[in-house]
Amino acid sequence: MCGIIAYAGPKPAAPILVSGLRTLEYRGYDSAGIGVQNGSGVITVTRALGVDQLADAVAAQDINGESAPNVGIAHTRWATHGGVTIPNAHPHTSADGRVAVVHNGIVENYMELRTELVDSGVEFTSETDSEVIAHLVSRCVEAGETLATAVRCAARRLHGASSFVATFADQPGVIVGVRLGNAGGIVVGIGDGFHLLASDVLAILPHTDRVVYLRSGEVASIEPSRVEFTDLLGEPLDRPVFKTGRSFEAAAKGEHPHFMAKEIAEQSETVSSAMRRRVDFESGTIDLPEIPYTDDEIRSIDRVIVSGMGTSLHSCMYGAQMIEALTGIPAQAENASELRYRNTALNERTLVISVTQSGETADTLAAMELASAAGSKQLVLVEAEGTQATLVADGTLYLGAGQEIGVASTKTMMCSLVVLYQLAVYLGTRRDRLAAQRASDLVSDLSRLPGLIAEMIEDGGRCEKLAKEKLVDKRHLLYLGRGALHPMAMEGALKMKELAYLHAEGYPAGEMKHGPIALISEEMPTVALAPQGALYDKMVGNIHEVKARGGEVIALATRGDEIMPGLADEVLWLPVASQWIVPMLTLVPMQQLAYHTSVALGLDPDKPRNLAKSVTVE
Numbered sequence: 247m248c249g250i251i252a253y254a255g256p257k258p259a260a261p262i263l264v265s266g267l268r269t270l271e272y273r274g275y276d277s278a279g280i281g282v283q284n285g286s287g288v289i290t291v292t293r294a295l296g297v298d299q300l301a302d303a304v305a306a307q308d309i310n311g312e313s314a315p316n317v318g319i320a321h322t323r324w325a326t327h328g329g330v331t332i333p334n335a336h337p338h339t340s341a342d343g344r345v346a347v348v349h350n351g352i353v354e355n356y357m358e359l360r361t362e363l364v365d366s367g368v369e370f371t372s373e374t375d376s377e378v379i380a381h382l383v384s385r386c387v388e389a390g391e392t393l394a395t396a397v398r399c400a401a402r403r404l405h406g407a408s409s410f411v412a413t414f415a416d417q418p419g420v421i422v423g424v425r426l427g428n429a430g431g432i433v434v435g436i437g438d439g440f441h442l443l444a445s446d447v448l449a450i451l452p453h454t455d456r457v458v459y460l461r462s463g464e465v466a467s468i469e470p471s472r473v474e475f476t477d478l479l480g481e482p483l484d485r486p487v488f489k490t491g492r493s494f495e496a497a498a499k500g501e502h503p504h505f506m507a508k509e510i511a512e513q514s515e516t517v518s519s520a521m522r523r524r525v526d527f528e529s530g531t532i533d534l535p536e537i538p539y540t541d542d543e544i545r546s547i548d549r550v551i552v553s554g555m556g557t558s559l560h561s562c563m564y565g566a567q568m569i570e571a572l573t574g575i576p577a578q579a580e581n582a583s584e585l586r587y588r589n590t591a592l593n594e595r596t597l598v599i600s601v602t603q604s605g606e607t608a609d610t611l612a613a614m615e616l617a618s619a620a621g622s623k624q625l626v627l628v629e630a631e632g633t634q635a636t637l638v639a640d641g642t643l644y645l646g647a648g649q650e651i652g653v654a655s656t657k658t659m660m661c662s663l664v665v666l667y668q669l670a671v672y673l674g675t676r677r678d679r680l681a682a683q684r685a686s687d688l689v690s691d692l693s694r695l696p697g698l699i700a701e702m703i704e705d706g707g708r709c710e711k712l713a714k715e716k717l718v719d720k721r722h723l724l725y726l727g728r729g730a731l732h733p734m735a736m737e738g739a740l741k742m743k744e745l746a747y748l749h750a751e752g753y754p755a756g757e758m759k760h761g762p763i764a765l766i767s768e769e770m771p772t773v774a775l776a777p778q779g780a781l782y783d784k785m786v787g788n789i790h791e792v793k794a795r796g797g798e799v800i801a802l803a804t805r806g807d808e809i810m811p812g813l814a815d816e817v818l819w820l821p822v823a824s825q826w827i828v829p830m831l832t833l834v835p836m837q838q839l840a841y842h843t844s845v846a847l848g849l850d851p852d853k854p855r856n857l858a859k860s861v862t863v864e
């Protein structure tokens with residue numbers, strides 16, 4: 247959450263910073279701000295309630311950061327402490343305006359620090375925890391320290407996970423950034439005659455592909471022609487420069503009205519990327535060279551935990567079911583924020599698989615650290631290259647979805663299911679649990695997925711009609727599914743909550759009679775995931791129960807099903823597909839239902855209220 251970008255170099259800083267903020271806006275869009283050195287002895291700070299408004303304000307004031315050299319810091323905020331107001335927007339400055347700071351994370355001891363500063367005469371102008379950092383840095387520079395020393399000194403006083411970047415008017419040309427724990431990364435961009443700091447490499451890529459990712463407890467001090475790395479005590483660090491393989495592609499919606507519409511439509515291609523170089527369709531085998539374990543190590547695994555948050559947790563639930571079914575190893579999905587705080591019996595025979603498209607989710611990273619401390623084997627499924635999760639895991643399986651701009655996950659979830667599918671087949675094969683023919687059949691089922699998704703996307707018009715005619719005036723929805731369709735029902739409900747702000751519950755259908763059935767009425771339609779399969783008859787029973795209580799049913803059923811049109815009020819058809827492929831297909835109409843309901847309600851599906859794409863605070 248929160249995006250940071252800073253620049254020191256020969257070009258006017260403001261345009262570079264504003265354009266960087268546009269790239270980082272997915273991290274939070276409550277407010278935005280910029281602070282540039284103008285050689286006047288103070289930092290010129292401009293804040294606004296959004297990047298567009300900030301860009302207008304910067305243009306109106308002709309702020310370029312044109313001192314020599316050009317230096318500035320900028321921020322896009324996801325509010326934690328203090329409301330969405332201009333005074334709470336970053337940068338925060340010292341009372342004399344000579345120190346400015348942008349911050350991502352939470353200062354857990356900020357009340358104690360604030361009291362100490364207030365007692366020493368400091369007047370606060372915001373309700374944020376972040377402002378204490380500006381005053382702490384200022385106190386150290388007043389004592390005659392350099393900006394780098396002052397930042398280290400302030401950083402040592404902070405509890406919790408934070409990343410922050412500071413600049414100081416009396417040291418023109420210098421910016422210092424620090425990373426403490428997992429509150430979102432800091433990437434240093436190394437250019438010829440310029441340097442940048444940013445929360446995400448994407449904001450750096452338009453300028454350079456040479457980067458250094460800061461680790462926890464590291465400090466980077468940049469000037470146009472100089473960069474220095476130290477630890478928190480000032481000991482110099484030798485940090486190798488890494489040439490990222492990623493290239494900058496300006497995010498474009500193409501013919502689509504929203505990024506989310508584009509990302510839903512792309513899924514048939516992105517699942518192919520998730521299979522590339524891993525699946526051999528001719529031999530019917532899967533190879534995952536990213537996995538560093540020997541056959542003996544794989545055979546030694548006696549428990550699998552698949553951990554993540556939100557949509558990624560729903561992928562984990564699917565993955566755990568499939569891994570247990572194909573490998574025979576007991577596997578469970580766990581919410582990372584729970585896993586990290588309970589006394590889980592992890593050991594070296596446990597395999598922990600984490601799923602996190604951003605690679606930055608604070609709870610998921612904390613659970614991974616716990617697993618590392620216990621000596622567990624660790625794999626991670628990630629979209630974002632080089633992020634902290636990839637540094638902790640023994641092996642990284644990239645999703646290959648391509649950058650997802652819409653805050654609600656769609657194509658990254660689909661790709662994570664595809665990678666978990668491959669992982670289940672791979673582990674089953676390496677443990678000799680899965681016969682070659684069965685593995686080959688599973689590979690053949692997977693090969694049909696891109697075409698089946700394309701078919702589903704073509705059929706999207708029906709979802710748009712249903713959203714406009716049936717869902718737009720509803721306030722509550724129930725989603726039901728069984729087996730691997732249960733996590734999909736939860737995901738369908740989550741998408742509806744996130745995008746249309748409707749109250750939606752996802753339940754295992756068998757649980758319905760144990761409480762949720764009390765909610766059923768004509769006010770609360772049920773989306774029933776009822777494709778053909780072993781549990782079809784059970785779902786038909788549930789649908790009868792909903793209908794008997796006056797509830798309306800939208801069923802997702804397999805084409806050719808002759809019962810469903812006479813039973814459900816509406817049917818969305820699914821193509822015939824195998825047991826582990828069908829759950830992926832159900833995602834498409836549920837994404838479309840949520841998207842079209844959001845649009846019909848006049849909301850912005852790309853930027854739902856209160857959300858951020860990267861949840862770097864717990």
Ligand code: AGP
Nearest residue numbers: 556557558602603604607654655
């Ligand atoms: C899904 O639409 C949300 N954006 C959210 O639930 C997300 O999946 C969750 O925050 C986990 O993110 P991660 O995959 O980046 O770890």
